[in-house]
Amino acid sequence: MTQDLEGVVAAETRLSLVDGEGGKLILAGYAVEDLAEHASFEEVAHLLLKGRIPEPTEHRDFAQQLARRREVPGAAAQLLREAAAAKASPIDALRMAVPLLTLGREENPLDDAMTAIGSFPTLVGTYWRLLRGEPAVPVRSDLPHAAHYLHQVFGVEPAVERARALETYLNTVCDHGLNASTFAARVIVSTRSDIISAITGAVGALKGPLHGGAPGPALNMVFEIGTPERAETVIEARLARGERLMGFGHRVYRVRDPRADVLARAAECFYSHDGDRRLYDLARSVEQTALRLLRRHRPRRRLETNVEFYTALLLHGLGLPAELFTPTFAVGRVLGWSAHCLEQLQEGRLIRPQSSYIGPLGLRYHSACAPVAS
Ligand code: CMC
Numbered sequence: 001m002t003q004d005l006e007g008v009v010a011a012e013t014r015l016s017l018v019d020g021e022g023g024k025l026i027l028a029g030y031a032v033e034d035l036a037e038h039a040s041f042e043e044v045a046h047l048l049l050k051g052r053i054p055e056p057t058e059h060r061d062f063a064q065q066l067a068r069r070r071e072v073p074g075a076a077a078q079l080l081r082e083a084a085a086a087k088a089s090p091i092d093a094l095r096m097a098v099p100l101l102t103l104g105r106e107e108n109p110l111d112d113a114m115t116a117i118g119s120f121p122t123l124v125g126t127y128w129r130l131l132r133g134e135p136a137v138p139v140r141s142d143l144p145h146a147a148h149y150l151h152q153v154f155g156v157e158p159a160v161e162r163a164r165a166l167e168t169y170l171n172t173v174c175d176h177g178l179n180a181s182t183f184a185a186r187v188i189v190s191t192r193s194d195i196i197s198a199i200t201g202a203v204g205a206l207k208g209p210l211h212g213g214a215p216g217p218a219l220n221m222v223f224e225i226g227t228p229e230r231a232e233t234v235i236e237a238r239l240a241r242g243e244r245l246m247g248f249g250h251r252v253y254r255v256r257d258p259r260a261d262v263l264a265r266a267a268e269c270f271y272s273h274d275g276d277r278r279l280y281d282l283a284r285s286v287e288q289t290a291l292r293l294l295r296r297h298r299p300r301r302r303l304e305t306n307v308e309f310y311t312a313l314l315l316h317g318l319g320l321p322a323e324l325f326t327p328t329f330a331v332g333r334v335l336g337w338s339a340h341c342l343e344q345l346q347e348g349r350l351i352r353p354q355s356s357y358i359g360p361l362g363l364r365y366h367s368a369c370a371p372v373a374s
Contacts, residue, residue, distance in 0.1 A: 006251065010351065011178055011186060015048055015339050018177035020252035025259060027175060036171040036262050041145040041335075042066060044171045045117060048339040049110070067141040069118030070148065076100040076123065077136075084130035090327045091213075093127045094120070095203040102196050109345055112195040113338035120334050121145065124327040125152020146170055149331055154319065161274060162318055166328075168266045169314055172259045173307065173329055175336030177252065181205035181212065185337040186344045190351040195341045202337045203330055209246065212329040216322035218247035219312035222283050231289035239297045245290050247309030249301075256304040263310035267317060275317040283313050 017026040025032040028047050035044060039053070042063040046054040054062055072080075076097045083093040101115050126136040129152075137155045140148060146167035150158035158166075176182070184205040188198035206212035225234045238245065250257055264284075271280035287305055294303040315325050 005353075010183065010353075011340075011344070011348065013177070013340065013343060014051070015336065015343065016175040016177050018252050020250075020254055023253060023255035023258050025176065032172060032258055033262055036168050036259075037266070039171060041167050041170050041174075041332075044174055045145075045335050048175060048335055049113065049342065063144065064141075065114060066118040066145060067143075067148070069115045070122050070139045070141060072097070072119050072122050072126070073100060073103055075103050076119075077126070080123070080127045080130055084127065087131070090124060090127055090131065090323050091203065091207045091330070093131075094123055094327050094330060095200060095207070097123050097127070098200045098203060099196060107194045109195050109342055113342060116196065116199050116334050117338055118145075120331045121149035121152050124324065124331060125149060128153055128321075128324060129155070149328075150318070153324070159274075161270070165266050165270045165314060166318055169263065169311065169328070170332035170335075172262050173311070173332040175333070175339065176259075179211065180208075181333065182336055182340050186340050186348065187351045189341045189344050190348055192345075195338065195345075198341045199334060199337050202333075206330055206333065207326060212326045212333070214246040214306075214308035215312035215315065215325040215329075218245075218309050219316055219322060219325075221246065222279075222286050222312070225282070225286055228282060228285040228289075231286050232293070235286075235290050235293050239293055245294065245303075247312065248290060248294060248305055249303040250306045253304065253306065254302045257306040259307035260305045260310050263307065263314050267310050267314040270314065270317050279317075280313065283309070 015028055017024070019025070027035055027044070028051070030047075035047075039047075040059075040063075043053050043059060045066065046052070046059065046062050050062075079097050079100055080093060083096055088096070098116065101119055102112055122139055129136050134155070137152060140151060140157075143151055143157065144163065144167075147158050147163035150162060150166060178186070181202040185198040185202040188201045189195060209217060221234070221238075225231050235245065267280055267283075271277050287309060291303075291305065311329070312322075312325060315328055316322075320328060
């Protein structure tokens with residue numbers, strides 16, 4: 001009995017192929033290494049939502065359609081202000097704001113999906129500024145998607161290399177088979193519920209440290225280690241305490257996660273020009289020590305580097321605080337959630353597995369309690 005659905009195929013998809021033994025990720029036909037580093041986010045969004053890379057005029061139209069959806073409705077803006085006053089975490093604020101994106105509008109799957117994808121950067125960027133007591137910056141529709149996100153967070157137009165580094169990240173994480181949050185989204189729309197409900201549930205699923213919440217703790221470990229010589233002692237102590245090393249291990253990959261290589265390359269390129277190269281070198285050395293010690297401590301489990309280790313390094317280099325790592329993951333993954341929901345709505349049936357009952361049988365009800373006065 002597989003209690004956690006490991007190895008169970010629960011959907012057919014044209015969106016992404018995750019080859020856990022071969023260490024490959026294919027996005028709608030293209031290797032992630034090829035697409036992530038070279039394509040624009042808008043091209044990848046067109047590919048996943050419409051099935052192919054757009055022609056130049058389609059690309060321009062599609063980018064404009066996304067950009068037109070960047071403004072968030074007043075109710076969502078108000079919710080963000082109240083969440084900031086209550087000091088909610090950015091990922092919780094995002095989860096609370098998503099349902100308001102389509103308030104008062106007729107449900108329309110593709111339109112709702114485009115609205116979510118187009119407005120996530122605004123929600124996250126605006127919220128981060130409000131949380132820090134800074135005014136939100138006006139939305140600019142002339143910037144490409146990735147640059148728009150950095151503009152919303154920092155209030156200045158980013159350098160081309162920074163926007164490219166983020167775009168590579170967003171493309172890398174935009175879809176990944178039937179991961180937990182995508183599965184949650186597909187289950188929700190499989191009942192013929194709406195896309196915004198599904199995306200709200202997916203944000204909740206992404207938040208957990210075993211899924212999208214790992215990069216913050218992964219970076220903390222690198223900072224705690226501080227110098228390569230301390231790596232062995234710190235990691236050894238963690239493993240001896242039975243702790244998991246964040247940024248390592250994967251349910252599907254039994255070899256190195258191919259996304260780790262894409263992001264390691266992006267981080268190396270970025271840190272060589274625009275950051276503290278020593279941090280990159282430290283992370284590389286921590287990774288090597290972690291892999292060696294994981295092999296020693298868990299000889300029967302193949303634990304390799306996953307996407308989150310270099311996510312942390314790259315996003316930190318871009319100046320994003322750890323609190324925004326998971327929301328930034330959501331800015332990329334909302335594309336995959338949306339595309340999966342559209343696919344599920346078009347081709348899927350109700351997802352309704354069974355459970356195996358392991359509780360007692362044959363009990364007889366007998367109440368020892370006195371009736372409660374009304
Ligand atoms: N460090 C130390 N031990 C580990 C780790 C780790 N990172 N991952 C798994 N193990 C051990 C685990 O303790 C267990 O040992 P034992 O059998 O002695 O109890 C064994 O490996 C199997 O663990 P599992 O939870 O059944 O394995 P899984 O296939 O469900 O693990 C995972 C997948 C991602 C939940 C796990 O590797 C993990 O917790 N990693 C750390 C968190 C992390 O980096 N998450 C991001 C995942 S990638 C982003 C995404 O695609 O969502």
